[in-house]
Amino acid sequence: MIEISKFYLTTAIPYVNAAPHIGHALEFVQTDAIARYHRLLGNDVALVTGADENSLKNVHAAEAKGISTAQLCEQNAEIFKQLAEKIGLSYTDFLRTSIKESHWPGVNRLWELLAKSGDIYKKKYTGLYCVGCESFYEESELPEGVCPEHNKKPEIVEEENYFFKLSRYQDELESLIETNELQVLPETRKNEVLSFIRSGLQDFSISRSVARAKGWGVPVPGDESQIQYVWLDALGTYLTGIGYGTNEEKFKKYWPADVHVIGKGILRFHAVYWPAFLLSAGLALPKTIFVHGYITVEGQKMSKSIGNIVDPFSLIEKYGSDPLRYYFLSEVPTFADGDFSEKLLIEKNNNELAANIGNLVNRTMVFLTNNYAGEIPKAEPSDSENTFLDSQKAQIEKITSLLDELKLKEAMENIMAFSSNANKFFQDQEPWKKIKEGKEKAAPSLYVLINQVKDLAILLAPFLPNTSASIFKQLGTEPQIWEELGILSINAGHRLGKPEILFKKL
Numbered sequence: 284m285i286e287i288s289k290f291y292l293t294t295a296i297p298y299v300n301a302a303p304h305i306g307h308a309l310e311f312v313q314t315d316a317i318a319r320y321h322r323l324l325g326n327d328v329a330l331v332t333g334a335d336e337n338s339l340k341n342v343h344a345a346e347a348k349g350i351s352t353a354q355l356c357e358q359n360a361e362i363f364k365q366l367a368e369k370i371g372l373s374y375t376d377f378l379r380t381s382i383k384e385s386h387w388p389g390v391n392r393l394w395e396l397l398a399k400s401g402d403i404y405k406k407k408y409t410g411l412y413c414v415g416c417e418s419f420y421e422e423s424e425l426p427e428g429v430c431p432e433h434n435k436k437p438e439i440v441e442e443e444n445y446f447f448k449l450s451r452y453q454d455e456l457e458s459l460i461e462t463n464e465l466q467v468l469p470e471t472r473k474n475e476v477l478s479f480i481r482s483g484l485q486d487f488s489i490s491r492s493v494a495r496a497k498g499w500g501v502p503v504p505g506d507e508s509q510i511q512y513v514w515l516d517a518l519g520t521y522l523t524g525i526g527y528g529t530n531e532e533k534f535k536k537y538w539p540a541d542v543h544v545i546g547k548g549i550l551r552f553h554a555v556y557w558p559a560f561l562l563s564a565g566l567a568l569p570k571t572i573f574v575h576g577y578i579t580v581e582g583q584k585m586s587k588s589i590g591n592i593v594d595p596f597s598l599i600e601k602y603g604s605d606p607l608r609y610y611f612l613s614e615v616p617t618f619a620d621g622d623f624s625e626k627l628l629i630e631k632n633n634n635e636l637a638a639n640i641g642n643l644v645n646r647t648m649v650f651l652t653n654n655y656a657g658e659i660p661k662a663e664p665s666d667s668e669n670t671f672l673d674s675q676k677a678q679i680e681k682i683t684s685l686l687d688e689l690k691l692k693e694a695m696e697n698i699m700a701f702s703s704n705a706n707k708f709f710q711d712q713e714p715w716k717k718i719k720e721g722k723e724k725a726a727p728s729l730y731v732l733i734n735q736v737k738d739l740a741i742l743l744a745p746f747l748p749n750t751s752a753s754i755f756k757q758l759g760t761e762p763q764i765w766e767e768l769g770i771l772s773i774n775a776g777h778r779l780g781k782p783e784i785l786f787k788k789l
């Protein structure tokens with residue numbers, strides 16, 4: 284088990300020029316499962332999310348809508364915040380990058396530290412710029428002349444800007460990533476970053492003219508004619524979200540980040556630019572960059588033109604947040620692309636959540652309610668019951684180490700196996716037959732089973748928080764922490780709450 288008292292993780296800070304899609308929901312759920320797990324370990328968790336508002340795309344989107352950029356950002360940030368809340372992202376700070384008081388002092392300090400290291404210089408240049416990515420591309424990176432993320436022709440931009448000496452950090456970055464001092468998960472993404480670094484790192488522009496930025500963004504300290512590169516400012520959120528520049532005590536407590544959760548499309552910014560900025564500023568590096576894939580819908584890439592954009596709000600409205608969380612955590616590979624299908628979500632709700640978890644909880648609760656008036660009987664587990672409990676403890680150990688390795692999907696699958704094992708135990712013990720020979724005959728297996736239900740509620744808490752809370756309520760106990768797994772803590776005389784159906788069949 285990881286022994287630390289603080290744990291700091293982040294989602295990527297999404298652009299708010301368009302509405303959130305299920306890719307954002309996936310990232311929120313993955314990040315949240317890690318956060319909740321660490322809270323259950325007893326760690327003091329900070330989770331920063333927010334809105335990247337200083338992008339030129341927001342200026343364009345606001346122009347198209349005929350409202351001010353500030354208005355657009357405020358409206359759209361609110362929608363992201365609502366999604367975070369509806370899907371259960373247990374964030375501690377939601378940081379909006381256009382809010383001067385909380386964000387700008389920290390990013391200005393970061394700029395000043397880079398300048399102090401001698402890593403910033405002015406240069407005139409011409410480049411190919413994709414506004415969608417907010418990034419320059421080399422011609423060699425655009426095999427068909429279009430941005431691979433946006434399928435659009437980049438603009439030709441000619442300006443005098445400030446540059447960052449990324450080239451200076453090539454060797455250091457290579458070695459930090461190679462040795463996993465800066466861990467990039469999964470291995471395929473680590474290799475992708477290493478090969479990008481080995482191909483040669485070029486210095487890059489970290490500002491643009493006020494005119495090109497249309498006056499929107501964080502000005503360069505000491506040069507009002509330039510606006511800071513939006514990625515420099517957005518990445519800075521990971522610092523300012525925990526008080527960098529505004530609350531030193533808080534910042535010192537949580538930095539460095541333990542995990543940055545990101546999508547594969549922004550790997551370079553997080554695994555190359557970001558650690559280089561931090562090295563230059565003399566700040567500690569994050570420990571792990573967790574890279575998830577993209578979601579297709581019924582096998583197709585989501586796009587406005589196909590009309591298959593799935594709205595996460597309507598899914599939550601229709602099915603509740605836990606079935607959607609379960610889909611993301613059990614069906615989408617943690618570190619690779621996955622597919623979304625509403626039909627499969629319904630099947631998984633019925634055949635996995637209701638048939639496995641719902642069944643175990645309900646049959647155990649109902650049996651104890653009907654036969655023992657909801658009061659846990661006095662019982663001593665026999666050898667065969669202890670053998671079962673030992674194998675379930677081994678299963679708990681396995682789930683714990685999978686979570687420590689951030690293997691969310693495998694952990695979720697093993698929680699389902701834990702629940703299936705308990706269902707099989709119920710079936711094998713045949714308490715409905717034993718009860719005919721007397722209440723004391725069926726008591727040991729029921730005593731074991733109700734404690735299995737309690738363990739299941741703990742195991743599910745990072746993944747399906749509402750389900751977990753409902754099980755604890757039915758058990759008539761307070762929510763418990765990870766340390767209490769495997770302990771027979773629901774004892775003789777305890778009175779259960781009322782049995783409730785956990786998952787409706789759809």
Ligand SMILES: [Zn+2]
Nearest residue numbers: 413416430433
């Ligand atoms: Zn692009």
